[in-house]
Amino acid sequence: MSETYDYGTDAAEQTSDVTLEDLQGLAKNFLEARALVAKKEEELKEAQAQERNLAEHQIPEAMEALGLSEFKTKTGFLFKLEEKIRASIPKKFSAQAFSWLEENGFGGLVKRKFVIAFGKDDEAWANRFAGDLKRRKRPLDAKQEKAVHPQSLAKFVREQLEEGESIPLELFGVYRQNVVKVEGAK
DSSP states (O other), X not given: OOOOOOTTSOGGGXXXXXXXXXXXXXXXXXXHHHHHHHHHHHHHHHHHHHHHHIIIIIHHHHHHHTXXXXXXXXXXXXXXXXXXXXXXXXXXXXXXXXXXXXXXXXXXXXXXXXXXXXXXXXXXXXXTHHXXXXXXXXXXXXXXXXXXXXXXHHHXXXXXXXXXXXOOTTTTTOEEEEEEEEEOOO
C-alpha cells in the first residue's frame, strides 16, 4: 500500500531530525528506483514485442503450415486463427483514394479539415475568428486537408471484402494478416 502525504499540514509546524546524510540516502534511493522503473519499462516493451511476434507471425505461420485454423493445448487453452485487416491510405495514393471513395458513394468517410494560419501579430484577429469567418471580413490563409479516420477505413474495407465487393486494395493500403486469438481454459 502506498503512503500518502498530507500536503495541507503546515510545514512550519513540522519538526524534523533529517540530516543531509539522510537526504543523500533518499536521493540515492530515488535514483535507484528511477533506474528500476526504466529497466522494467524496457522489459515490458520487449515482452510485448515477443508476444506480438508470437501472436502475429510465429504461431499463425505454424498453424497454417499444419493446416489448422484452431487447436487446443493440453492445458485447455484454445488458439484460433482470425484474419485481421488493416488499411491505411498511402500518401502517394491519397488523391486517388479520396476520389474513388467520393465517386463510389463513400465520400462521407472523407473528413475535411481546414487549417488557418494566423501571424504572431494577429492575436486579436484570432480571438474574433469565429464571428469574423461568418462575415468573411478578412481574407484567410487557409489550407484544406482531407483524411479518413484509420478505424473507419479499416471497418469500411473489412465490410466491403466480407460482402464480396471489389475495391482498389492498393489505394487503401490493405494488409491482410492471420493472427492468433486465445481463449482461456474452461
